[in-house]
Amino acid sequence: MRARANSIPARIPPGWVESPLLLLPAAVVFCAFFLFPMGRLALIGGSGPLGWGAYGAALSDPRYLASLASTILLAAATTLVTLIVSTVSGVFLTRHRFSGRSLVVSMLTLPLAFPGVVIGFMVIMLGGRQGLIPSMTDALFGERWVFAYSMTGLFIGYLYFSIPRTILTIMASAEKLDPRIEEAARSLGAGPMRVALDVIVPALKPALVAAGAICFATAMGAFGTAFTLATRINVLPMVIYTEFTLQANIAMAAALSFVLGAITWAALALARSVSGTSVAAAG
Amino acid sequence: MTQEPADRSIQRGPGRGITFWLQLLITVLLCVFLILPVMMSLLAGFTANYLEGWSSGLTTAWLIKVLAEYHASIALSLQVAFACLACNLLIGVPAAYALFRSPSRASRVIEELLVMPVAVPGLATALALIVTFGGWGEWRQSWLFILIGHVLFTLPFMVRSVLAVMSSIDLAALEEAARSLGANFWQRMVYVVLPNSAGGIVAGSLMVVTLSLGEFNMTLLLHTPLTKTLPVGLADAYASLRLEVGSAYTVIFFVLIVPLLIALQRVNGRSR
Numbered sequence: 051m052r053a054r055a056n057s058i059p060a061r062i063p064p065g066w067v068e069s070p071l072l073l074l075p076a077a078v079v080f081c082a083f084f085l086f087p088m089g090r091l092a093l094i095g096g097s098g099p100l101g102w103g104a105y106g107a108a109l110s111d112p113r114y115l116a117s118l119a120s121t122i123l124l125a126a127a128t129t130l131v132t133l134i135v136s137t138v139s140g141v142f143l144t145r146h147r148f149s150g151r152s153l154v155v156s157m158l159t160l161p162l163a164f165p166g167v168v169i170g171f172m173v174i175m176l177g178g179r180q181g182l183i184p185s186m187t188d189a190l191f192g193e194r195w196v197f198a199y200s201m202t203g204l205f206i207g208y209l210y211f212s213i214p215r216t217i218l219t220i221m222a223s224a225e226k227l228d229p230r231i232e233e234a235a236r237s238l239g240a241g242p243m244r245v246a247l248d249v250i251v252p253a254l255k256p257a258l259v260a261a262g263a264i265c266f267a268t269a270m271g272a273f274g275t276a277f278t279l280a281t282r283i284n285v286l287p288m289v290i291y292t293e294f295t296l297q298a299n300i301a302m303a304a305a306l307s308f309v310l311g312a313i314t315w316a317a318l319a320l321a322r323s324v325s326g327t328s329v330a331a332a333g
Numbered sequence: 334m335t336q337e338p339a340d341r342s343i344q345r346g347p348g349r350g351i352t353f354w355l356q357l358l359i360t361v362l363l364c365v366f367l368i369l370p371v372m373m374s375l376l377a378g379f380t381a382n383y384l385e386g387w388s389s390g391l392t393t394a395w396l397i398k399v400l401a402e403y404h405a406s407i408a409l410s411l412q413v414a415f416a417c418l419a420c421n422l423l424i425g426v427p428a429a430y431a432l433f434r435s436p437s438r439a440s441r442v443i444e445e446l447l448v449m450p451v452a453v454p455g456l457a458t459a460l461a462l463i464v465t466f467g468g469w470g471e472w473r474q475s476w477l478f479i480l481i482g483h484v485l486f487t488l489p490f491m492v493r494s495v496l497a498v499m500s501s502i503d504l505a506a507l508e509e510a511a512r513s514l515g516a517n518f519w520q521r522m523v524y525v526v527l528p529n530s531a532g533g534i535v536a537g538s539l540m541v542v543t544l545s546l547g548e549f550n551m552t553l554l555l556h557t558p559l560t561k562t563l564p565v566g567l568a569d570a571y572a573s574l575r576l577e578v579g580s581a582y583t584v585i586f587f588v589l590i591v592p593l594l595i596a597l598q599r600v601n602g603r604s605r
Contacts, residue, residue, distance in 0.1 A: 069431040073443070076428035076488065079420075083481050084450055087461035094464050139363050142356035156598065157364050160371070163594055165547035167568045171583055172370035180383060180576050182373060210370075213363060242352040271454035274549040274564070278571050287550075290456050294554070300464065307457035315452040322448075 091304045098301020108305040114289065118309070121286040124201065125269035128208040129262050132216050137258070140220030141250060145229070155221075162214045166207075166274020173207040173279060174198045199280040207275040212265040223257030224250075256324050263321035267314040286310050371587070377580035395581035403566045403582065409476060410563035411589075414545040417483040421541050424484075425491035426534060430526060432492065433499040447492055450485040455550025458485060463554060476560045482551040487544050491537035498533030499526075532600065539597045546590055563589075 096102040108114050143155060161169070177183050177198040184194040197203050227250065235245050251258070273287040286306065294303035378396065382389035400407075428447075432440045450458050459482060467473050504526065511525045527534070549564040556565050563586060571579045 069434045071431075072427035073431035075424040076447070076492075077443070079424060079484065080447060080488075083462065084458065084485050085446075087458075087465035088453075090465045091457070091461040135359055135363060138356050139360040142360055146353075154360065154364055156595075157368050158360075159598065160591070160594065161367055163543045163547060163590065163597075165549050165564050167549050167564050167571065168547070168583060168586060171374065171567070171571050171579060174571070174576075175370040175373045175377070175580075178576075182369070210367065213367065217363075242350070267452070271456075272550075273454065273456055273553075274568070277549075277553070278568055287454060287456055290460075291554075294460060300460070303460060304464070307454065307460055311453040311457045314454060315449070318448070318452040319445075 092308065095301055095304035095308060098299065098305075100301070104301050104305035105308065107302070108309045114286075114306060117284045117286050117289045120201070120284055121270055121310075122313075124205060124208070124285060125266045128205060128212055128269040129265045132209055132212040132265050133258055133262050136213055136216035136220050136261070137251075137254065140217045141224045141227075141254075143217075144221050144224040144227075158217050159214045161210060162218070164211070166211070166272050166276075167278045168274075169207045169211050170275040170278025172210055173203045173275070177203055177206065201283060203279050204276055204283055204285065207279065208269045208272065211272070211275070212268065216261045216265060219257050219261040220254065223254050227253050259324045260321040263317045263324070267317035267321070270317070271310060271314045374580040374583045375587070377577055378584040379581075380577060383576050383580075395577045396584065399570070399578060399582045399585060403563075403570070406561045406563050406566035407585065407589075409560060410546055413476060413480055413483055413562060414542045416480050417487055417545040418538055418541050420480070420484045421487055421491040421537070422534070425488050425537070426495055426527075426530075428488075429492045429495035429499065429533075430530075433496055433504070444492070444496075448489045451489050455482075455486065455548070456554065458482060459551040459554035462551075474557050474559060479552055479555045479560055479562065482555050483545045483548055486548060486551065487541040490540045490544065491534075494537030494540060495530055495533040498530050498536075502529055504529055536597065536600045539593055539600060543590060543593045543597065546586075546593075 095104055098104050100107055109118075139158070143151065143158075161172075164172075175181055177196060179194075179196055179198075181196070181198060184196045187193055187195040197206070231253075232245050232249050235249050240248065271287060273291065276283050276285055276288045277291070287310065290303050290306045290310065293299045293306065376387075377383045379391050379393065380387060380389060381392045381394070432444055462478070462482060463473075466478070472478060507525050507529060508521050511521045516524065547564055548562075549568065552562050552565055553568070556562060561569075567579075567582055567586060570582045
């Protein structure tokens with residue numbers, strides 16, 4: 051996706067008169083409606099009762115620290131599980147041709163652009179009060195196992211969100227693997243686990259790092275799913291929302307936004323530097 | 334979308350061991366996990382009483398109820414999405430061309446900056462817009478306030494999509510050929526640059542409309558009671574109305590978004 055135009059023939063002088071002019075409208079919109087407001091927000095973050103200490107509090111107050119920790123933990127768990135199942139399935143789908151394969155691929159990638167709210171509802175369909183799994187556990191064990199409105203529900207929702215895009219990335223990368231190398235490893239006596247860990251995973255590493263970083267960033271910053279499931283789930287985006295709307299503590303909300311933004315931005319910058327894959331939407 | 338592997342006979346050999354069946358099992362489970370809730374909400378949207386199941390009868394009453402209550406939100410979302418697309422075509426495509434023509438360090442930094450509104454959580458962008466422009470009463474009430482957020486969020490997708498296509502063909506040489514034949518700037522734009530970047534523009538456009546229709550993180554803070562978009566209405570319905578109504582509303586959303594997603598898969602598949 052990120053093929054660079056470094057090889058422009060020398061006969062065309064780069065950067066004509068038109069180029070800066072064509073960039074101007076986008077640059078004006080960006081500066082006026084993003085950079086300038088973000089600057090204001092940064093100042094407001096330091097204008098609350100705590101002053102610039104708000105940024106320190108965002109990283110030291112036990113309450114915010116706890117939600118930061120649980121958000122990071124949730125994002126890390128989502129990333130790990132997503133990478134494992136998507137790699138297994140993505141490599142499988144690249145290696146085997148069978149009838150209905152393209153249908154399976156479309157099914158796995160259909161939820162790609164579902165917004166967070168809709169994904170929250172999908173979790174409610176599975177594990178909510180009237181959901182499928184509680185009805186099943188009710189029939190089997192006489193107990194409704196309702197998990198949607200909790201951290202577990204959020205975890206399931208983030209898996210739902212991350213798997214489609216991760217499978218696509220893995221499949222694109224697995225296309226380029228040479229099956230003969232695995233065959234060679236096998237003929238030298240490596241078992242399936244050894245082949246997976248010593249041959250496939252190293253070869254897929256750039257894709258895994260990039261997809262993992264995107265997965266992590268989206269799970270950190272996502273808000274719609276948590277909003278749909280329960281406002282009491284203690285994740286950072288939810289805390290920012292409550293600070294702003296219920297507590298009217300705009301300074302703290304601003305400071306927390308910057309902490310969260312720095313983490314997601316860093317993760318996505320890592321993803322882009324590794325593979326240059328396209329931008330990811332934070333759900 | 335995918336190419337046949339170079340040598341299929343090689344994988345046939347040991348392929349069908351326990352690993353094969355485990356991989357198949359995980360793939361099937363993933364399919365069930367991703368598709369089942371979609372199917373369930375399609376069903377629930379047309380079921381008279383979800384708790385009783387199909388025996389309670391099929392109905393379109395929920396769908397009609399949603400359309401009656403939320404048609405304004407649905408219309409507003411479409412309006413925002415297409416206005417957002419227009420803005421992207423007007424400022425995003427020229428920006429992509431400009432970045433393509435001068436591949437300097439500065440343009441790389443600009444490209445990186447343009448991605449910021451996607452990398453930073455939508456909540457933060459929305460907060461920034463509100464603290465800066467929220468005081469301008471009339472504007473705060475207007476749908477244009479939402480449009481600004483959506484343009485910021487979708488712009489990098491358009492720019493990158495177009496830039497990728499421009500970089501993958503030798504557009505510079507084509508343009509130089511046209512120029513040597515006497516074509517001026519506008520002629521080169523209309524007859525060379527735009528037709529050759531059409532694939533990227535189409536893919537970017539589909540992405541922009543899809544993302545704008547589903548955008549919630551920013552819109553939840555940017556909207557006012559009079560400018561409620563489809564996803565904000567969805568959250569509303571999920572929280573306060575019965576499951577059948579939430580499902581029917583989701584069905585309407587799917588009807589809008591799934592054709593876009595399928596078209597996007599097609600376009601991306603063809604350009605590969």
